[in-house]
């Protein structure tokens with residue numbers, strides 16, 4: 001695979017929803033030194049031509065969700081079929097398909113981590129998602145910046161009512177807003193990458209990668225939209241690449257976990273760390289209120 005001779009596809013999303021990773025209905029039953037895998041996955045990029053599939057399947061239906069799933073490497077062989085290739089808004093080169101696995105025999109050695117990896121699919125998923133979400137966040141910044149550069153150059157040359165349109169406040173404010181969004185997203189991405197590289201707590205890394213993915217993709221969507229507005233009608237055509245960037249960037253708000261799911265992670269990881277601290281870390285801002293020490297006024301139930 002590293003030599004580029006074998007193409008892989010990652011099949012995580014089940015028919016019951018990408019948001020419900022632990023609800024996967026793809027099953028792998030142990031039979032001695034191999035598993036028999038049955039189920040379906042969809043939206044797997046590259047599945048049309050892939051030689052290898054990276055698949056999560058339920059190996060223990062009775063275990064708690066976190067220990068119920070394992071990650072498998074599955075070769076394209078009998079029982080593996082691509083049932084449908086989706087027509088997409090964009091990113092069409094990948095051959096994004098729905099996969100079906102029918103009684104596919106998979107050696108135990110193809111579980112990531114081998115015997116020790118059985119039931120550890122949740123850990124693999126957590127690791128994978130950090131890299132994928134950071135990569136998505138960085139791609140979003142790149143797309144946003146590219147659209148903004150096209151728009152800025154256009155605004156500096158295009159004339160309306162006798163002057164370059166960048167001289168109109170309405171247009172220059174769009175460029176300013178776009179730049180601020182892109183740079184803020186870039187800064188958050190950098191912080192999230194730093195936290196990941198420094199290996200701070202896993203929860204903090206998960207939360208920050210989710211923040212970065214959500215913020216950067218929402219920001220980039222807004223920025224590309226602004227860029228299209230600056231270009232006016234020609235921005236909607238394929239004379240300029242902004243219409244394609246708009247289609248490209250839209251996916252990032254959905255894929256690798258929809259942004260609503262990022263919000264679930266963000267607040268979950270925050271509360272876990274924040275409420276675990278017996279005392280406020282650093283200054284207790286609540287104590288700054290004039291009547292802070294009136295316990296009878298602080299009614300919570």
Ligand SMILES: Cc1cc2nc3c(=O)[nH]c(=O)nc-3n(C[C@H](O)[C@H](O)[C@H](O)COP(=O)(O)OP(=O)(O)OC[C@H]3O[C@@H](n4cnc5c(N)ncnc54)[C@H](O)[C@@H]3O)c2cc1C
Nearest residue numbers: 010011012013017018019043044045254255256257258260
């Ligand atoms: C072009 C493309 C490429 C993709 N590539 C891959 C790939 O290579 N491999 C792969 O495995 N998957 C891939 N995906 C799948 C992608 O990751 C999923 O589409 C995504 O995770 C959302 O899952 P879903 O489509 O099943 O939507 P659902 O999970 O059904 O969600 C639908 C909506 O409900 C919301 N929602 C669901 N649950 C909750 C909740 N608990 N709280 C709040 N809101 C909720 C979601 O945020 C979303 O807005 C790809 C998708 C596309 C479109």
